[in-house]
Amino acid sequence: MPVWLEKFAPILILLIVVGIVIARLPKVQGLGHTDEFRRRRVLNWLPLGLTYAFLYMGRYNLKVSKFAFEEMQDPTGGALMGNDDFGLIFTVGTWVYGCSFLLNGPLTDRYGGKASILTGAGGSAVMNLLMGLASLTLVNQGPGAGFVAENFVLVFSVLYGANMYFQSFGAVAIVKVNAPWFHVKERGVFGAIFGILISLGVYFAFDWGYMILGSAGLEWVFLVPAGVLTVLWVVDVFVVKNTPGEAGHLDFALGDASDDGPRLGAVAVFKKMLGNPIIITIALIEFCSGFLRQAIMQWYRTFAKQTDVVLGLKGDFVYENWGMLLCCAGIMGGVVAGVISDRVFGSRRGPVAAILYGAMLLGAVVLTFTYDTGAVGWMVVVMSMAVIGVHGMLSGTASMDFGGKKNVGVAVGIIDGFVYLGTGVMSLTYGLLLPKEEFDAAGSLSGPVTDPANWVSWPAAMIPLAAVGFLLSLRVWNARPKNKAASGH
Numbered sequence: 001m002p003v004w005l006e007k008f009a010p011i012l013i014l015l016i017v018v019g020i021v022i023a024r025l026p027k028v029q030g031l032g033h034t035d036e037f038r039r040r041r042v043l044n045w046l047p048l049g050l051t052y053a054f055l056y057m058g059r060y061n062l063k064v065s066k067f068a069f070e071e072m073q074d075p076t077g078g079a080l081m082g083n084d085d086f087g088l089i090f091t092v093g094t095w096v097y098g099c100s101f102l103l104n105g106p107l108t109d110r111y112g113g114k115a116s117i118l119t120g121a122g123g124s125a126v127m128n129l130l131m132g133l134a135s136l137t138l139v140n141q142g143p144g145a146g147f148v149a150e151n152f153v154l155v156f157s158v159l160y161g162a163n164m165y166f167q168s169f170g171a172v173a174i175v176k177v178n179a180p181w182f183h184v185k186e187r188g189v190f191g192a193i194f195g196i197l198i199s200l201g202v203y204f205a206f207d208w209g210y211m212i213l214g215s216a217g218l219e220w221v222f223l224v225p226a227g228v229l230t231v232l233w234v235v236d237v238f239v240v241k242n243t244p245g246e247a248g249h250l251d252f253a254l255g256d257a258s259d260d261g262p263r264l265g266a267v268a269v270f271k272k273m274l275g276n277p278i279i280i281t282i283a284l285i286e287f288c289s290g291f292l293r294q295a296i297m298q299w300y301r302t303f304a305k306q307t308d309v310v311l312g313l314k315g316d317f318v319y320e321n322w323g324m325l326l327c328c329a330g331i332m333g334g335v336v337a338g339v340i341s342d343r344v345f346g347s348r349r350g351p352v353a354a355i356l357y358g359a360m361l362l363g364a365v366v367l368t369f370t371y372d373t374g375a376v377g378w379m380v381v382v383m384s385m386a387v388i389g390v391h392g393m394l395s396g397t398a399s400m401d402f403g404g405k406k407n408v409g410v411a412v413g414i415i416d417g418f419v420y421l422g423t424g425v426m427s428l429t430y431g432l433l434l435p436k437e438e439f440d441a442a443g444s445l446s447g448p449v450t451d452p453a454n455w456v457s458w459p460a461a462m463i464p465l466a467a468v469g470f471l472l473s474l475r476v477w478n479a480r481p482k483n484k485a486a487s488g489h
Helices: 003-024 035-069 083-111 113-140 143-151 150-168 169-181 184-215 221-237 264-276 275-304 322-343 350-370 375-431 462-475
Strands: none
Touching: 003 322, 035 083, 035 113, 035 150, 035 184, 035 221, 083 113, 083 150, 083 169, 083 275, 083 375, 113 143, 113 150, 113 169, 113 322, 113 375, 143 150, 150 169, 150 184, 169 375, 184 221, 184 322, 184 375, 275 322, 275 350, 275 462, 322 350, 322 375, 350 375, 350 462, 375 462
């Protein structure tokens, strides 16, 4: 097989899989959707979804860059971006993201999802451009390289924090736009699509990111997503519409918690959402999801690389195809969760979340005793399938159900904000608990970080979060949105 084909075969395979999955998703009958409406709906969510996926690439490229930065020494002789430095920078970014819903949720409800996705994609493109230029300065030792190296954590905390502020518009925008396009009975299917988009974003971020790092250089890890987001920004301007009515179709009753009363102020909406025990329970579940999802995604490959002398995991199938496997796991998790929710549990989201959290809890316990064996890679892939399924089901679907189309921006902002508050706690926790990098005389990693025994806190810290998430999921087992309008259009 030619080298170029070998590199791009996984991309082709993934696109084929995604196409087949989307084509085979069950159609909910009795809602009055025409074929023309369905085609226009696909035309609406596809570019919007790709924008969201490439926002992921412009978010998790920080982790990809760590593989280059950790091999560069700072002025004190330590790693330019060690485990603790990454933990701090990532914590700043995720907490900025988590708190941004206080502003961005009401803004999205007032000005629409299209305005939000354009703001998020445009702002993230600019921030990635600046991080790329900072990286280029360090690589080439250009003007300002000394300042960036001496203040590396500060510089990248500011740039990454600003990037994550703009990133926080993404999830709010995609759910806000799609809420008027999907009836509550078919949102489990959309939850599957949402999981696919997340999974593609993870694939772009990791496998494409590592390929770019190895072939083009560190700065392009940031510059490529900046360019792609710019192109998609232009496409979204002309294609994405906030409602079916804006696209020339009839708006229709959604069967969710929407109401036709007067628009409430931001404070009143927050009080309404925060006073809803279901919304708060889902937000707390997603806090646990944020911790667990990123504990796997952000740290497995670092663990494999830094303990490679002992375990020999670096270069195996899971390590080399990390993004693709996470993508496949996410697609399976999202599709299974969405279809089961609509077809088995009558569009209830709680039972699916509970089942998947039970799998996460079992996986975390087993992983604590097997993380230092060759099974660790496949274990975390299976666990990722479960947690991405939960995330798509709750952040992408339940937020629409219980927020309603008018207030969904605030609802998804609260829920997704808790996801990233959980991610921030994860990042801070592992930044403190995991061993720090040391270098030997040859400049290679050495010391405690290379001993798997010093990494036991990585899987062990997942157990209590998985247990809490499971118990909270049981509390919303029978939760359904109050239907305030009849369906049909």
